[in-house]
Ligand SMILES: NC(=O)C1=CN([C@@H]2O[C@H](COP(=O)(O)OP(=O)(O)OC[C@H]3O[C@@H](n4cnc5c(N)ncnc54)[C@H](O)[C@@H]3O)[C@@H](O)[C@H]2O)C=CC1
């Protein structure tokens with residue numbers, strides 16, 4: 209037996225997340241830190257719930273003694289209206305992936321953007337960020353683009369298959385970062401934009417086990433352009449391999465997956481996790497086929 213202050217009970221609310229690696233990442237790190245910490249997937253698909261139930265699930269969780277939740281697709285925006293307080297960055301970004309429950313209040317944060325920012329700073333130290341081309345303007349793309357602009361990107365070319373989404377996301381980001389140029393583009397803009405870009409970020413599902421392939425012709429990548437992928441299943445995507453073969457510096461998607469977990473773990477537990485240990489455990493999980 210333990211009370212809400214003696215142990216930590218955490219959940220991940222989202223659709224189809226039962227096999228997520230985030231729960232084992234948190235639990236293993238907590239064990240290494242000597243914490244009593246349980247982290248359960250709360251899968252909408254398994255429970256016959258819809259995304260609109262996220263507020264009810266949060267309130268049930270609070271009543272049942274949960275300390276925090278991670279929130280994922282398709283609830284990261286929907287959850288906002290149920291929160292008592294939202295961090296400045298999560299409010300600006302318009303998405304929350306971590307909810308702390310403190311004194312019965314719900315407090316939202318976004319560790320997708322901060323996790324990517326740390327991953328980029330540590331994984332590609334000294335990378336020039338002035339001009340970046342990004343493919344994909346969905347949920348992950350929004351967080352990554354926000355992180356880039358906050359870290360100093362002056363010129364971001366955003367390209368998504370959905371032109372309306374591209375325009376809307378580019379306009380929203382341009383309003384948040386008035387000193388930067390956020391240019392909505394189409395696939396025809398890839399080659400000219402990459403001819404002078406410092407970096408290329410791939411934030412589409414292309415490259416996942418379920419969507420194998422390359423999101424662009426790797427010949428378009430100059431060796432001096434760094435490349436970041438958000439896909440982490442597999443960690444070594446075809447893009448990561450092709451970019452390395454071209455001589456580019458590369459950040460695989462596992463860095464963002466670990467980065468969001470590191471930042472959420474710190475917020476939830478108040479304990480500083482060992483990021484290198486979490487990355488090693490993450491790779492162990494991926495390599496064992498989890
Ligand atoms: N490393 C990490 O921590 C995280 C990784 N992810 C991964 O990021 C990927 C994207 O996830 P979400 O953004 O949530 O999905 P989403 O469905 O919200 O957005 C994906 C976007 O990519 C666009 N797209 C698809 N194919 C494209 C192509 N060939 N060229 C240009 N645009 C294209 C779609 O139109 C859509 O707007 C997923 O594979 C997910 O697993 C997501 C969250 C965190």
Ligand SMILES: O=C1C[C@@](O)(C(=O)O)C[C@@H](O)[C@@H]1O
Pocket residue numbers: 220222225228229230278279280281305320465468472
């Ligand atoms: O979107 C993601 C991915 C995730 O849902 C996972 O399953 O690892 C965990 C969330 O915290 C994060 O925001």
